[in-house]
Amino acid sequence: MSDLHRRVDETHAILERIARDFTPAVFASSLAAEDMVLTDLILKAELPIAIFSLETGRLHAETLAMIDRVKDTYDYDIALFRPDPLAVERYVTQNGLNAFYESVDMRKECCRIRKVEPLGRALAGKRAWITGQRRAQSATRAELAVQEDDLSHAMQKFNPLTDWSEENVWDYLRSNNVPYNALHDRGFPSIGCEPCTRAVQPGEDLRAGRWWWENPESKECGLHVVDGKLIRIKSVAA
Numbered sequence: 001m002s003d004l005h006r007r008v009d010e011t012h013a014i015l016e017r018i019a020r021d022f023t024p025a026v027f028a029s030s031l032a033a034e035d036m037v038l039t040d041l042i043l044k045a046e047l048p049i050a051i052f053s054l055e056t057g058r059l060h061a062e063t064l065a066m067i068d069r070v071k072d073t074y075d076y077d078i079a080l081f082r083p084d085p086l087a088v089e090r091y092v093t094q095n096g097l098n099a100f101y102e103s104v105d106m107r108k109e110c111c112r113i114r115k116v117e118p119l120g121r122a123l124a125g126k127r128a129w130i131t132g133q134r135r136a137q138s139a140t141r142a143e144l145a146v147q148e149d150d151l152s153h154a155m156q157k158f159n160p161l162t163d164w165s166e167e168n169v170w171d172y173l174r175s176n177n178v179p180y181n182a183l184h185d186r187g188f189p190s191i192g193c194e195p196c197t198r199a200v201q202p203g204e205d206l207r208a209g210r211w212w213w214e215n216p217e218s219k220e221c222g223l224h225v226v227d228g229k230l231i232r233i234k235s236v237a238a
C-alpha cells in the first residue's frame with residue numbers, strides 16, 4: 001500500500017470515529033489545500049460533520065471563490081461565520097483599517113474580533129471540531145497531536161492530517177481532481193486574510209507568509225491560542 005493510501009485510510013478511520021463518537025462535530029475550513037482534502041473526504045463519505053468557514057471580511061477573492069467551487073463540485077453550502085459588524089466598526093474607527101501592522105496586540109485584537117469570536121459561535125454546542133493543521137507547517141505546530149483536549153472551547157479538537165506531508169496533500173488533491181485555491185499556484189502555501197498573507201520563497205517555512213512582519217513564535221491567530229499564548233493542549237491517545 002502506498003504512503004498516500006495508508007494516510008487516506010487512517011484519516012478516514014479518524015473521521016468516522018469522530019462522526020460516530022463525537023456528534024455534533026464540525027470542521028473549520030480555511031478553504032486552503034489541506035482543508036480541501038478533508039472537505040473531499042467528509043463529503044464523499046457523506047459523514048455527518050458540518051463544514052464552516054470564518055468569513056473575516058478580509059479574505060482574498062480567490063479564497064471566497066472556493067465557496068462557490070465547493071458548491072459546484074459537491075452541491076454543498078459551507079456555513080459562513082462573520083464578525084460582529086459593530087466590533088469591526090469600533091476597531092476600525094479607533095485604530096484604522098490596517099492597525100494590525102502596528103503591534104502584535106493590535107493584530108491579536110483584530111484576529112479576536114474577526115476570527116476568534118465568530119469561531120466561538122461556530123463551535124457553540126458542539127462536542128468536537130476538526131482542523132486541517134499539519135505538524136510540518138511551522139514551528140508552532142511541531143507538537144501537534146491528532147486528538148487534543150481543547151481547554152478553551154471545552155471540547156475535543158482533532159487534526160486528522162497531523163502526519164501528512166505537503167507532497168501527500170498535493171498527491172491527494174491531484175489524483176482525486178479536488179478543486180483548490182488559485183493562490184497556491186502563486187506561491188501561497190498557507191492561506192489567510194489578504195493583508196496578512198504574502199507569497200513565500202522556495203525553502204521558506206510554509207507559514208512564513210502569514211503575519212510575516214512578526215516573530216515565528218507569535219504566528220497563530222488565536223484560534224489555537226489562549227490569552228495570547230500558545231495553548232498547552234493536552235494530547236489524547238487516538
Ligand code: SF4
Pocket residue numbers: 056058100107108110111112114115192193194195196221
Ligand atoms: S489575519 Fe489579519 S486581517 Fe485577518 S483577522 Fe487577523 S489581523 Fe485581522
